Amino acid sequence: MSATAEVVTADWLHGVVRDVPPETLAATAGMAGTPVRAVRAAGLAAVVSAAPLTEYGEEPLRRNLEDLAWLERAARTHHGVVAALARTGPVVPARLATVYHDDERVAGLLTARRDELAAVLDRLAGREEWGVKGYVVPGAAPAPTAEPGSGGAGAAYLRRRRAQLTAREEGQRVAGAAAAAVHDALAGHAVAARRHPPQDRRLSGAPTPMMLNGAYLVDTADLPGFTALVGELGERHPELRLELTGPWPAYSFVDGTGPADPTPIGAPVDGVPA
Incomplete structure (x- = not known):
């Protein structure tokens, strides 16, 4: 002090x-x-x-x-x-x-x-963290057709609403499956990968839900191939809008190894800038 x-x-x-x-x-x-x-x-x-x-x-x-x-x-x-x-x-x-x-x-x-920190620094050398976020694209998934029926205007309205809700649920289901496929493909092209919880729209600022919030530790030499793969996956999965961010310091890949004082003045609080 x-x-x-x-x-x-x-x-x-x-x-x-x-x-x-x-x-x-x-x-x-x-x-x-x-x-x-x-x-x-x-x-x-x-x-x-x-x-x-x-x-x-x-x-x-x-x-x-x-x-x-x-x-x-x-x-x-x-x-x-x-x-x-x-x-x-x-x-x-x-x-x-x-x-x-x-x-x-x-x-x-x-x-x-010293040994622990040096090992982490060695593992991170020549590598960068990149983020890939995937957002639902409305209308990209086929919308279910409302069943015909009778019962007047009120019944027709309820059928339309039910069809809309079903379409939304189906769209999110398809986008969720696409997000899993995208993450698996990107993880195969990275040294390490983490899938974080999706951000709330109030935090992401996006008009549609986030289905993928992935972090990938990539060798600098492999970055062109990684970014090309993100583009290919975006075309392959039109139900998702993919956004590549970075490079970031390797926040996602030092969990449990970051410096922490056993008796700090202020208790450490986890925090990763998005």
């Missing part, structure tokens, strides 16, 4: 790398708006921000994590640092809101988990 101009700070951990260029540190703003810095030990470097305890101490942090506007700003800043590190090489991202009391504890993390 350090004190600068009577402001006591701790270390907000962004991620662990083998090394980081000084110019990247100087050009990257951390949580307090000042350049990030590296804490080095055991042949690794942990990139941290100065985190004033008035905002990032245990009690203030607990309150802030319930403030969605604050949480969004913090997540964007944290991701900005991780993304800057990823542009220079592999990085093990820290979970959002992992705060250490001081550099000594950060260095202790690197020493205690």
Whole structure:
């Protein structure tokens, strides 16, 4: 823990790398708006921000994590640092809101988990995370025909409504089967793959439901083939609109291996930018 101009700070951990260029540190703003810095030990470097305890101490942090506007700003800043590190090489991202009391504890993390962290960095070298989202395309699946019948206008209306609901359910069923097929095909072209829960439309901003929210760890040399496959699968499954995003830091492929202080000031909170 350090004190600068009577402001006591701790270390907000962004991620662990083998090394980081000084110019990247100087050009990257951390949580307090000042350049990030590296804490080095055991042949690794942990990139941290100065985190004033008035905002990032245990009690203030607990309150802030319930403030969605604050949480969004913090997540964007944290991701900005991780993304800057990823542009220079592999990085093990820290979970959002992992705060250490001081550099000594950060260095202790690197020493205690050196073999584990080094193995993850080796696995991520020369690879990037890419996302593929699949959205339902209305009308792409054949719509069931309403059964003829009698009973007047009211009965006809109910039959039409039932046919519409059946068509919607059938469309989502077909899109769901297509999403599974797309994911399996992409996973076969990736080093590793994860299928995350679909995002709610309020989060995705899409007008139709998301059926696929996949993450794929791809060798950089294989990226042209992977992107071509996404295009081919989109043509093969017109019931889905596929969207390729990335590259991302490998958030989806460090579960259980990301740095985490056993006694952090603020309890780590999982968070992946979409």
